[in-house]
Amino acid sequence: MRLRLTVAYVGTRYQGWQLQAGSAALQTIQGQLEHALGLLAGQPVRVHGSGRTDAGVHAEGQVAHCDMPDDRLARLKDLRHSLNALLPDDIRVFAACPADPDFHARFSAHAKTYRYQFWQDKGFVPPRLVPYVWCSGPLDVERMRAALPFLQGRHDFACLANAGSRPGESTVRELYALTLAEDVVWQGCQPLLTLQVTGSGFLKQMVRNLAGLLAAIGRGRLEAAVIPRLLAQGERRLVPTATAPARGLTMVSVDYGEHRS
Amino acid sequence: MRLRLTVAYVGTRYQGWQLQAGSAALQTIQGQLEHALGLLAGQPVRVHGSGRTDAGVHAEGQVAHCDMPDDRLARLKDLRHSLNALLPDDIRVFAACPADPDFHARFSAHAKTYRYQFWQDKGFVPPRLVPYVWCSGPLDVERMRAALPFLQGRHDFACLANAGSRPGESTVRELYALTLAEDVVWQGCQPLLTLQVTGSGFLKQMVRNLAGLLAAIGRGRLEAAVIPRLLAQGERRLVPTATAPARGLTMVSVDYGEHRS
Numbered sequence: 170m171r172l173r174l175t176v177a178y179v180g181t182r183y184q185g186w187q188l189q190a191g192s193a194a195l196q197t198i199q200g201q202l203e204h205a206l207g208l209l210a211g212q213p214v215r216v217h218g219s220g221r222t223d224a225g226v227h228a229e230g231q232v233a234h235c236d237m238p239d240d241r242l243a244r245l246k247d248l249r250h251s252l253n254a255l256l257p258d259d260i261r262v263f264a265a266c267p268a269d270p271d272f273h274a275r276f277s278a279h280a281k282t283y284r285y286q287f288w289q290d291k292g293f294v295p296p297r298l299v300p301y302v303w304c305s306g307p308l309d310v311e312r313m314r315a316a317l318p319f320l321q322g323r324h325d326f327a328c329l330a331n332a333g334s335r336p337g338e339s340t341v342r343e344l345y346a347l348t349l350a351e352d353v354v355w356q357g358c359q360p361l362l363t364l365q366v367t368g369s370g371f372l373k374q375m376v377r378n379l380a381g382l383l384a385a386i387g388r389g390r391l392e393a394a395v396i397p398r399l400l401a402q403g404e405r406r407l408v409p410t411a412t413a414p415a416r417g418l419t420m421v422s423v424d425y426g427e428h429r430s
Numbered sequence: 431m432r433l434r435l436t437v438a439y440v441g442t443r444y445q446g447w448q449l450q451a452g453s454a455a456l457q458t459i460q461g462q463l464e465h466a467l468g469l470l471a472g473q474p475v476r477v478h479g480s481g482r483t484d485a486g487v488h489a490e491g492q493v494a495h496c497d498m499p500d501d502r503l504a505r506l507k508d509l510r511h512s513l514n515a516l517l518p519d520d521i522r523v524f525a526a527c528p529a530d531p532d533f534h535a536r537f538s539a540h541a542k543t544y545r546y547q548f549w550q551d552k553g554f555v556p557p558r559l560v561p562y563v564w565c566s567g568p569l570d571v572e573r574m575r576a577a578l579p580f581l582q583g584r585h586d587f588a589c590l591a592n593a594g595s596r597p598g599e600s601t602v603r604e605l606y607a608l609t610l611a612e613d614v615v616w617q618g619c620q621p622l623l624t625l626q627v628t629g630s631g632f633l634k635q636m637v638r639n640l641a642g643l644l645a646a647i648g649r650g651r652l653e654a655a656v657i658p659r660l661l662a663q664g665e666r667r668l669v670p671t672a673t674a675p676a677r678g679l680t681m682v683s684v685d686y687g688e689h690r691s
Contacts, residue, residue, distance in 0.1 A: 258560045297438075297562070
C-alpha cells in the first residue's frame with residue numbers, strides 16, 4: 170500500500186534530506202525514514218520526498234511517499250507511533266496515511282511554502298533561536314517589502330538557482346505569495362523578521378538566494394528596482410549577493426490541491 | 431567593579447547552573463561564565479547566580495553578579511560582545527552592566543518568575559519543542575485552573591520542596607501570580623499549556639513539583655481541594671505526585687524591585 174507521510178524535523182544534525190554518496194544513510198532525513206520504515210516492513214523501503222532540503226534546513230510539513238507491504242501494515246496498530254518510536258526525536262512523523270497508488274510526493278505537489286527567519290540584533294541572539302535564524306544584522310523592512318512585488322508571479326528564476334538544479338529542468342516558477350512579518354519575540358531586541366514564500370516550486374537554494382538578495386536590499390546595498398534586470402539576465406553569477414545560511418530556512422508545507430473549493 | 435549579568439541559556443547540554451563536585455566546570459552554566467569572565471579578567475572570577483537551575487532547565491533571564499578588575503574592564507570596548515564571543519552559543523549574555531557594590535543577585539531579588547510547558551499530544555511532539563516541554567498527555571485545563579487559588583499567596587511550601595533545600599532555611603514563600611495559558615502552536619494538535627508562576631522565591635524543585643501536582647489534577651487523578659491539606663501536612667512524601675521533568679522548565683526573569691512606582 171502507498172503511504173503518505175508528513176514529517177517535521179530539526180535539520181541541524183543532518184546532511185540534508187537526500188541520501189548521498191559519502192554520507193552515512195542515518196545522517197540524512199531520508200535515510201532515517203527508510204531505516205525506520207524498513208524495520209517495520211521487514212524489507213528495504215524507498216522514500217520519495219516532495220523535494221530535497223539542504224543540510225541544516227528544517228521542516229514542519231515535509232511530505233513523502235513510500236510503498237509498504239500490506240500484510241506488515243495490517244499488523245501495525247499505530248504506524249505513526251511505531252515510526253516515532255524508531256526515529257530520533259529531532260525527526261517526527263506528524264501523519265502516516267494511506268494514499269492513492271498514483272500519489273507522488275514530488276509530482277503531485279501543486280505548491281510549496283517556505284519560511285526564512287532573519288535576526289537583526291548582532292549583539293544577542295536568544296539561544297533557543299540560534300539554530301533557526303540567520304543573524305543578519307539590522308534590516309530596513311519597508312525596503313524589503315518594496316521588493317516583493319518584483320518577485321511575485323511567473324518568472325524565470327534562473328538567477329536565483331545555484332548550480333546543481335535538476336538538469337534540463339525549466340527554471341520558470343510562479344510565486345503566489347510573499348510576505349514579510351515582524352514579531353517581537355524578545356523584549357529589548359529588534360523584531361524577528363520572517364519571510365514566507367509560497368510558489369509552484371523552487372529551484373536549488375532558491376529561497377536562500379532570495380533571502381540573501383532581500384537582505385542586501387534591506388541593508389541598503391542594492392535597490393529593489395534592479396530585480397527585473399537580474400531576472401531577465403538569468404545568471405546567478407550576475408546577482409551580487411550571497412546565499413543566505415541554511416539554518417534560517419524551514420519548509421512549512423506542501424499543497425496537493427486537496428483543500429481547494 | 432561589580433557587574434550584573436542577565437543570561438539566557440538552553441539547559442539541555444548542562445549539568446545545571448551550579449559548579450559541583452564530580453562535574454567538569456564547563457558542564458555547568460556557572461562554570462562556563464566563570465571561564466569566559468576569567469579569561470577577560472586575567473584572574474579567577476566567582477559568579478553568583480540569583481538561584482540554581484537544575485540540569486536540563488532553561489533560562490531567559492537568569493541574573494548573576496561578579497566583581498571584575500577595573501583596569502581590565504576599562505580596556506574592553508564591549509563586555510557583552512567579548513563574553514558572547516567566548517561562550518558556547520547555547521549560553522548568551524543579554525546584558526552586562528555595572529551594578530552597585532552591594533547588589534547581590536540572590537539576596538537583592540524581590541521576586542522570580544518561572545514558566546513550565548506541558549505538551550498534551552503523546553503521539554506527536556513538534557521536534558523544535560522537544561527540549562522545552564514535558565509530554566504530559568491530555569490535561570483538563572479548567573480543573574488545573576481551579577487549583578491555582580489554593581496555591582496563590584503566602585504558604586509553607588515544604589510539601590513541594592525536594593530534599594537538598596538550603597538547610598535551616600524557612601520553607602515559607604509567597605506566590606504572587608499563577609496563570610495557565612493555552613496556545614495553539616501546531617495545527618491539528620492540542621494547545622501547548624503554559625504555567626507561569628511569580629513568587630518571592632522558590633524551594634528546591636518547587637516549580638517542577640507544582641507542575642507534577644497540577645498535571646495529576648489535570649488528569650483527574652487528584653482533586654484541587656486536597657491542596658490545603660497537603661500544604662498543612664508539609665511533607666513531600668505525602669504528596670502523591672512526581673516531580674515534573676526538568677526540560678519543561680524555564681527561569682523567565684528575576685525582579686529586583688527597580689521598576690516599581
